[in-house]
Amino acid sequence: MNEFLRHVNNISTVSNEVSENLQRCIKTKTYEKGELIHTIGHVCRHLFFVESGLVKHFYYHKGSQFVFRFFEEKQFFIATDSFFNNLPADYSTVALEDTIIHYLQYEDFERLCNQHHSFESFARKFVSVVAYTAISNLKGLLYLDATARYEKFLKEYGHLQQRISLGDTAGFLGISQVSLSRIRSKK
Amino acid sequence: MNEFLRHVNNISTVSNEVSENLQRCIKTKTYEKGELIHTIGHVCRHLFFVESGLVKHFYYHKGSQFVFRFFEEKQFFIATDSFFNNLPADYSTVALEDTIIHYLQYEDFERLCNQHHSFESFARKFVSVVAYTAISNLKGLLYLDATARYEKFLKEYGHLQQRISLGDTAGFLGISQVSLSRIRSKK
DNA sequence: GTAACTTTTTAACATATGTAAAAGGAATTG
DNA sequence: CAATTCCTTTTACATATGTTAAAAAGTTAC
Numbered sequence: 001m002n003e004f005l006r007h008v009n010n011i012s013t014v015s016n017e018v019s020e021n022l023q024r025c026i027k028t029k030t031y032e033k034g035e036l037i038h039t040i041g042h043v044c045r046h047l048f049f050v051e052s053g054l055v056k057h058f059y060y061h062k063g064s065q066f067v068f069r070f071f072e073e074k075q076f077f078i079a080t081d082s083f084f085n086n087l088p089a090d091y092s093t094v095a096l097e098d099t100i101i102h103y104l105q106y107e108d109f110e111r112l113c114n115q116h117h118s119f120e121s122f123a124r125k126f127v128s129v130v131a132y133t134a135i136s137n138l139k140g141l142l143y144l145d146a147t148a149r150y151e152k153f154l155k156e157y158g159h160l161q162q163r164i165s166l167g168d169t170a171g172f173l174g175i176s177q178v179s180l181s182r183i184r185s186k187k
Numbered sequence: 188m189n190e191f192l193r194h195v196n197n198i199s200t201v202s203n204e205v206s207e208n209l210q211r212c213i214k215t216k217t218y219e220k221g222e223l224i225h226t227i228g229h230v231c232r233h234l235f236f237v238e239s240g241l242v243k244h245f246y247y248h249k250g251s252q253f254v255f256r257f258f259e260e261k262q263f264f265i266a267t268d269s270f271f272n273n274l275p276a277d278y279s280t281v282a283l284e285d286t287i288i289h290y291l292q293y294e295d296f297e298r299l300c301n302q303h304h305s306f307e308s309f310a311r312k313f314v315s316v317v318a319y320t321a322i323s324n325l326k327g328l329l330y331l332d333a334t335a336r337y338e339k340f341l342k343e344y345g346h347l348q349q350r351i352s353l354g355d356t357a358g359f360l361g362i363s364q365v366s367l368s369r370i371r372s373k374k
Numbered sequence: 375g376t377a378a379c380t381t382t383t384t385a386a387c388a389t390a391t392g393t394a395a396a397a398g399g400a401a402t403t404g
Numbered sequence: 405c406a407a408t409t410c411c412t413t414t415t416a417c418a419t420a421t422g423t424t425a426a427a428a429a430g431t432t433a434c
Contacts, residue, residue, distance in 0.1 A: 061330040061331075062330075066326075066329050068326065068329070080315065081319040081323070084312075084315045084319070085319075090326075113311070117304040117307060120304060120307045120308055120311060121301075123311050124300070124310050124311040125271075127314045127318055128317075128318075130318045131314055131317045131318035131321055132267045132268035134318055134321035134322045134325055135255070135268065135321045136268070137325055139253075141325060141328035141361070142253050142328055142361040143249075143253045144248075145390075146390075146391070165411070166411070166412060174328070174329040174330065175392085176391070178392075178394095178412095179391055179392070180412095181412060181414080182391090182414090184413095185413075185414085333421070352382090353382060353383095354382090362421070363421070363423080364383095365382095366420085366422070371382095371383095372384085
């Protein structure tokens with residue numbers, strides 16, 4: 001349960017007051033494999049933390065599914081623009097395995113940011129990781145071909161390979177399943 | 188000169204103390220068209236602000252140039268992972284026009300973040316904009332074809348179209364110049 | 375205003391990736 | 405353990421985009 005708190009402190013140490021506050025505010029929910037955690041079109045009102053399991057941000061375009069990111073155990077996630085700008089999210093989040101999620105309400109997040117410098121620091125550092133992860137993925141899509149992107153994926157997400165289907169991997173790389181299968185068979 | 192400060196406040200209002208501090212710390216430098224503002228391989232030690240002009244983040248891969256982002260007047264920019272993690276940047280920044288830049292040293296940035304809650308809030312909001320801009324670009328690259336990406340570019344950067352060359356636009360879209368020329372001629 | 379240079383367009387051909395359909399394997403359920 | 409379902413591979417063909425080279429158009433400099 002307080003893995004959430006522990007990982008907040010991993011990113012940036014927060015005050016005792018913040019810790020107590022968090023302990024009161026954090027809620028937990030479990031999801032079965034395949035269950036939606038957050039749905040496209042709805043405003044994302046939580047900072048999520050994966051206690052155990054695996055989830056993906058995904059979106060359908062012209063009948064194909066694309067995956068923005070995977071989040072494994074001990075990672076925080078939000079639908080970034082939705083969360084910060086109170087907009088309908090443009091992707092959904094689904095559990096790829098049975099998953100336990102801890103979460104903090106947006107209102108509590110904002111209140112803690114405003115009242116506690118140490119939590120604002122955590123928030124800044126968390127968001128900066130979101131930013132450069134996105135930039136790193138963007139770079140791959142911009143100038144690497146499918147094979148090189150797959151190699152990058154193996155380097156960065158290799159430890160998750162057995163838990164992520166070929167289809168989801170292809171969706172993350174922005175290529176078709178068939179194309180990824182071809183790439184894999186060439187090795 | 189204090190456009191920098193004015194735009195900090197646009198993003199998130201800072202205390203008088205922070206304002207005074209910033210006024211003392213902000214420096215200015217001018218760059219001619221084509222001049223490098225920040226070079227790949229060096230650690231990015233500044234938060235930059237474009238007072239006037241236009242710049243791009245770019246990178247060469249297999250002989251072709253790719254563009255991560257453009258920054259126009261009144262925008263802040265950094266080489267995100269380099270700035271926050273003290274790593275060599277993996278792209279350069281160049282002035283596409285004669286450009287006036289205001290900048291804040293990393294040390295001052297971190298000090299202001301640590302000492303002043305209001306500046307940390309600014310930092311968090313600034314970085315969250317970096318994050319969702321990157322995510323938005325990433326989404327385009329992930330599931331849109333070249334034509335649709337070009338249309339997205341026109342919507343989002345249309346006001347800059349006359350100031351950005353075909354080659355730079357193609358580099359931003361992740362396609363060849365020839366390909367973009369074809370797309371444009373089909374309209 | 376001509377020359378030199380840069381940017382954009384066009385053409386021809388090469389290649390990577392997509393699509394559709396079917397077959398083969400693996401996993402799950404009764 | 406048989407049946408169903410899901411996931412992955414293979415094949416054949418279609419298409420988008422890349423590459424190279426050359427021509428055309430636009431800019432800059434003397």
